[in-house]
Amino acid sequence: MKLSTNFLKDYLDIDINSKEDVHRLAEDMTKVGNEYDSEGMLIEATNLVIGEVLECEMHPDSDHLHVCKVNTGKENTQIVCGAPNVRKGLKVIVALPGAKLPGGEIKKSVIRGQESNGMLCSIAELGLESKFLKEEDKAGIHELDKDAPVGGDPIEYMHMKDGVIDFELTANRGDLLSILGMAYEVGAIYDKKVKPIDLTHKESGKLDFKLNIATDNCTLFLAKKVENVKIHESTPEMKEKLMASGIRPINNVVDISNYVMLETGQPLHFYDADKLKGMLEVRMAEAGEKLTTLDKQERTLGVDDIVISDGKRAIGLAGVMGGYDTEITENTKNIIIESAIFDSVKIRRTSNKILRSEASNRFEKGLDPNRTYMAIERSCNLLEKYADATVVGGMEVYDKTNKEDKKIDITAKDINSLLGSNIPEKEIIDIFERLGFKVEKKNDSIKAKDKEASSNEKTSTDTLTVYVPTRRLDISIKEDLIEEVGRIYGVDMIQGRLKEMPIKKGSYDRTAREIRNKMINLGMNETLTYSLVNEKEANMFTMKDKGVIKILAPLTEERNALRQSLITSLLKTYEYNVSRDNKDICLFEIAKAFYIEKDEYKEENRLACLMTGEYYLGLNTKPVDFYIIKGVCEELLDYLGYGGRYSFVADKEKLPEEMHPGKSAIISVNGETVGLIGRVTPELCKEEVYVMEISLDKLLSKKVGKMKYKELSKFPVVKKDIAVLVNKDVPAQELLKTIKNNGGKLLQESKVFDLYEGKGIPEGKKSIAFSVTLGDANKTLTDEEVNKVMEKVIAGLQSKHGAELRK
Amino acid sequence: MEEQVKQIEKNALEELKNCAELKSLEETRVKYLGKKGELTALLKQMGSLSKEERPVIGSLVNKVRDELEEIISSKESELKKLEIAKKLESEKIDVTLPSTKARRGSKHPLNRVIEEVEDLFVSMGYDVISGPELETDEYCFERLNLPKGHPARDMQDSFYITTEYLLRTQTSAVQARAMMANKEKSPIRVIVPGKTYRREDDATHSHQFNQVEGLVIDKDITFADLKGTLEVFMKHMLGEDTKLRFRPSYFPFTEPSYEVDVSCFKCGGKGCNLCKHTGWIELLGSGMVHPNVLKMNGYDPEKYTGFAFGTGLDRLAMFKYGITDMRLLYANDVRFLSQFDRMDK
Known part of the structure; x- marks a missing residue:
């Protein structure tokens, strides 16, 4: 959500004028839980002034440059300008020396022998986002109106002086996707009251229009009609607020629907009334039903998509985007306004599938039914004011929503004992009121005198009934209110502590760590590889015919299944290292392997190890062979206490085909297979690569006795x-x-x-x-x-x- | 005869002085003191001397013999030493040639960090527990107050295996398991390090990553306890000067919820590329266990409260060792791995 501070000021008396003010607001919002991605001024360029071109001559050494004498209010100065539209008498935006523009800093310079003390600017050069630029903004310098005051601030003159904070809001705060919501939030921080919204308008005549709501996925639907709108450009102020909010101005009517959505958080839809068949219907789409949306794309719908129809055909994808057929055009006269609430989960699924829009983003997070009413009235107010519309009397209403405030009982003790804080009851009540929540203190048995004393107590157990307005959909239980108190009070004000808890020995599984350290001591580099591999790899180095587990919707085909053996990952790591000319590779990893056994999903802790090249380093090197990796295996098994209980069995039948049948073995402990060891078949690896894999779950399930001293023999052997x-x-x-x-x-x-x-x-x-x-x-x-x-x-x-x- | 003895003594001393090897020393000894040696020969001639002369000469000869024997003996041990030294000198090796040894192993930086975190929390009485990576929807979401259709499930697009099973998106899944496994519904103090998976892959997100989760449930657990615990945790991992900033946030399984930023350890909070010029780095999610989560897993929210926190270990490892590209953690280039081959305080 991009917050325009100008827009915010419509509803809150607050001093935000400079870049520093904007930064402070952004930081203060962050402290109460509203993180921002970026903040700054809509136009960041500095040191700009309105100037008038007094003289304009061709540059003697150029066929397109002009040498201009410009009055900047303080002086007449010479500036060289390359724009084709520069001419005598024009009011222009002058970037004085020292001005910082997105393209760099302006300095006094000499251009082909002519002194130039600044730059005449286009809107594009000021750094306005390119999606807001018109053709003329790209073609040449900006032409200010004749009455622009020379020496004045051009940004202010163009109504473009605005701060913009781009918030990354949490999923539960749908209420902040509106200027009003932001005003309540900022108002709570600075203890300021939100100004009322102007909904007034005249009405005449009587609405004659039918609604048919044919699905439970629509809980509230309002429709009103306005007539005889005049379509033209919006005011500069409205256009600026839209642009600062990231929305491109189109015309006054379309802009109003966006403007009201920004103000109230309630997306509206305007239909060209003359293109409708006298009714609106909400229903689920039929499988394969087609609809061409505003962006002229034909969409194929399914039974889980909610559509608006005029009784004959779908004319809008509810909550996502309107239809192309009934859109507002330059010739539109009469408008049906829709303000509605649709099921948030359905809208999310549809928008994920078809397209995401400003509207769907708001529907997904849930809407306040009171705002649905407010928005439709507000749009009438603005259409009357800015499009000369006549509002038809009456409104079609379908409403299954609850518009009462939520009542939650809480005590100061509840709050302080969860936060570990000492906030007096009085301050708690104050915080709720700043948030716009009404608080009622219950009259109970405590005598008036004691009550006086207890109201300042942090441990007061008097019940406070808090009335949470419907705009705060995120608040439903006591703990939600505790969070509100904590964040407005200030999280920094609560002192951290370490609770004294009963002394207890913490425990952890030491075995994995012992195995890791042993393998490292045996010269292995520990790796960290991915569990997801491709299906072919997932089936490699498996000892028995176990099933592979596949991912329903993989990111890539390269990672569409879970490995059944870690060797496959180590082998890939080996190849990666070989391609980087790394030699003498000895790797190990402790991780899980996954498989289906008897229709059940299984995961198993494994240890795998891969060895190649020289194991002993120095002048007397010794290349890895079967007996070296077997030594590593024995070292580990002996260390873990399995000495004398293991054997290596050359069992061709049991070995996977990726292993060299003559140089590999099954590792057996107490007669049970726990792993395999040997050379990777030369068909896979030309180099002699030896691997081993042990199921730690199987191995460690075999008990090992305690270490005990045995008497040394006094007699010779x-x-x-x-x-x-x-x-x-x-x-x-x-x-x-x-x-x-x-x-x-x-x-x-x-x-x-x-x-x-x-x-x-x-x-x-x-x-x-x-x-x-x-x-x-x-x-x-x-x-x-x-x-x-x-x-x-x-x-x-x-x-x-x-x-x-x-x- | 006395003259003769003196002459022999003189000659012998002269010769001994010139002896540089054991062999010539032995020859000299034989020449003078041997059975047929010159001094021995003189002794044999003693019979021809007068009674008076005999004791005088006898004692003189003995004196010279003793003297020579002593010199020979000391000379002998001196020469022997020299000879051994010479022999050892000839056996000299080049001590600067490379040693013979087995390869040196190394511990993956991520596991180094996991062990460090485990040790810290075990010292505070926490148990380290684990849970399945192939988790059920029930434990990964539903028991954590994330019913089907909850918008927050969007935040973590998941790798589903079936509609019921998925690769866990968060170690929080083990929270519910720990609570359900505790039959007495007694206090809990655990951490859960482990692998997690999400359906995203780009320069800053790996589809597989590691988290550590902490969960404490007891009577009278407050937000202040959470704050104190995370202060100890972060100061231990990132340095005593580390500051923490708790920002109210939203997680379905905690209420209140907080995101926790740490002061940037690279610039000390002044602002740099690492902290995107904010002075803070977002590192943990945390909060007070949501009463629904307590209830759903058998704990009475009227009696017990708790806190939970979670953080990405991959980033912690990157910060600790100054690793700039997360992909290095999973590429397993031996040149990278081998750098983590020693004790680290």
């Missing part, structure tokens, strides 16, 4: 190395399991320390060597005991895996 020949495809993990199963209580540790294939080893076999640690916490083992265990281990390897002991 025995280390034995054995090497066996086995078939190449026997996994090391299986052999270790067999060793463990056969080692019994004395086996403390077993690990692989060597692997050899090739020369000296039969085809299809491998030699694998284990280091086995045996010990007993209570005694030193004898050779006999050790040998017994080792024999059992070897026998197990032989029988289970056909292993052959290498000597």
Whole structure:
């Protein structure tokens, strides 16, 4: 909402003249909750004066410049001017040296050898918005009237001296989309009364016109008729207020409908009465019904759009825009005025779909029925005054609205105990009255004397009945009134405090943070990627056939589905970095993956990690391979307490097709699949890119015992190395399991320390060597005991895996 | 014979003086003190001396021998030291060559900010809780006093999955969840950091962003408590000199509602590009929990009041680290990420 301070002054006695005044008003409005986007003067140009061209000669060295002698009131000065319409005797706008125009500062200069002490200006050069410029404003300098006073202020002379504040209002304050609403608001801040609006007009004859309201989506509809209007240009004052409010002046009649909308907040519609069939009807549109709106666009309507018809055809899109067929033209004589209230939700849907207008913006926010009446009367007043209209007596009325003030009971205690403030009751009553709310204090059992004392008390529990006028649609409960008191009293006046609350330990889930820190310590850069990806990506790296979740109305096809795996995002991040020549990329992220499982929407916390390039840096680098990312995985699982409970299973069936089938595995904890690990298939990435993803929800649901100290053994351990020949495809993990199963209580540790294939080893076999640690916490083992265990281990390897002991 | 001893002593001392290696030192020792050494040979000739001469010469020879042994021993340890030093010198490496180490990881600036916010509020007794990102219309809107058709739903165009499910537009959705989950309807003190999604994407709005929500419900909670809490929060995040400005505003789930501006930390309130020459930066939305919201989620508004606030963590992270383009947070350029790789007070 663009507020013209001139317009505001029609309804409020307030001193706003300079740029500084406008700025102060904008700031004061901000403090009570009305933010602005910009503020300033309608014409920001400075140092302008009305001048008269005394002499005008062609410039000796130019075919289009003129050298003018101009009387500026104080002196006669020489100014070079390039406008084609400059001539002797013309009254002009002179920008004196030092003038600041949108195009820059005016300085004394010499133009092709001729001194020039200023500039003669066009309206465009003063910085008026281009949509308000007429052809002649663009063609040459502005020609002031003959009687313009030389030396005077041209802005004031043209009635263009005005302040403009462009407010960004909150959705609930539809009442501020009007000058009257603004006047009440500003009046409350500065404690000024709003001046009454002039609705007076004469009426003659009797209205003969039918209304048919055929939908519940219209709750109030008023129609009046005026006759014999004379159409011409509006007064400069009215045009200026419209322009300052962002509306382009058209002619006096159309301007009045806009002017009244700006004043009252109630959009009006004027129909050319002679183009109607004697009635107005409000109904829902038929599916596919066509209507050509004022802007000559043919619109196709649906059953949720409200239309106005004349009984035969749609002639207006209710609350949004009128129809082209019945619009006001230069030849219009008689007018039907519509002032109505339509369902705000319906109007919003229609305007979102078809077009947004000043009118729809106001209908959407809701309207005050009392203003609907006021607006139609006001338009009659102005049409009579500025268009010589004769107002026909009577008005067609359809009204289902409630026009009573809302009554809300409240006490000073209610207010102060929610705000944490100390506002005396007297001041509270004063604030309500400044807002234009009537207050009644209930007579209750308290004696008159005590009452006197309590009325200044911040804790008074006397009931105040507040009458909220219908213009304040946003106020319906006690808390709404408390907000009003708080903002007019001044939020800054309320002291902040920290309430003493029972001491309590705050809690948070430390695990995610521990995982994050561990991954960072393992050399990974943490990323933050988008959950929304395209549908193809959303289906990548999924372990089972789960459903993808799609967005109903995506912004772009690139983000139309939710990812089922974080790997897809890390892979994109990897590609982004490669294209920027970044190397040795190691990334991780903790975030959610989304999918449909058994017809239910699921979201799951995951950890994903991607590694490429060199992991160890320096002169002895080591490129990332499967065993490095497996190491990262094991480090994390061990750190989280799952040591000894996980295994890596090469299960081609379970792995997604985006993974290299020979260099990938399922990560299993306690026999349940929690994630996957391995190389991205070379078909997707030529470079060796390794990834891992773990479901944190699944993993962390497996309980981990408390960390506990184990007694250190006082007795020495025995280390034995054995090497066996086995078939190449026997996994090391299986052999270790067999060793463990056969080692019994004395086996403390077993690990692989060597692997050899090739020369000296039969085809299809491998030699694998284990280091086995045996010990007993209570005694030193004898050779006999050790040998017994080792024999059992070897026998197990032989029988289970056909292993052959290498000597 | 005495002459002879003196001559040997003189020669030996001279030679020892010139010994620069362990090898020549040993040779000198053998030459004079060895089994066949010159001094030893003299001792063997003692038999040929007179009774009177024998003790005199004997003691002289012993004295010279002791003297030489001592010198040899000290010389030996001196030379050994030199030799070790020489050997170590030959093993010298270039300490300025690059180290061998694993890559260095880094924590995303957004999570750094989340952790900082969490730590602050946990220290004030708040619990950090979370909720689903795929939220129901009921929790995201309806339980927050935003019935279907409410104009404020326009303010946050949403990514719907079905008519019932959507990606949450605000962490406020978890407010209703926290209240509903509290079966005893006892006091609540929580913050909710998390991802949120809105159907917009431009230079200053990402369709995915992060918020932190705060909710306190208790007896006698007032606007002054909200004000005090946010003062602590913002001063902690942006510096002790930070000033706050509460502007009355409108949110359907709070009444009264306030937008909160902080004094511009770049220009200190004088006006600059960051604060669009106003001296203030809009950073939070807040207010007293709307009685309808309390009621709808099982709290008696006659007994309890509460406050709630929410702020964008992306912007907070940008301000804290001086990041000028929000898109950098989501681009994940390793050169960007790697800058956040150290302790930060």
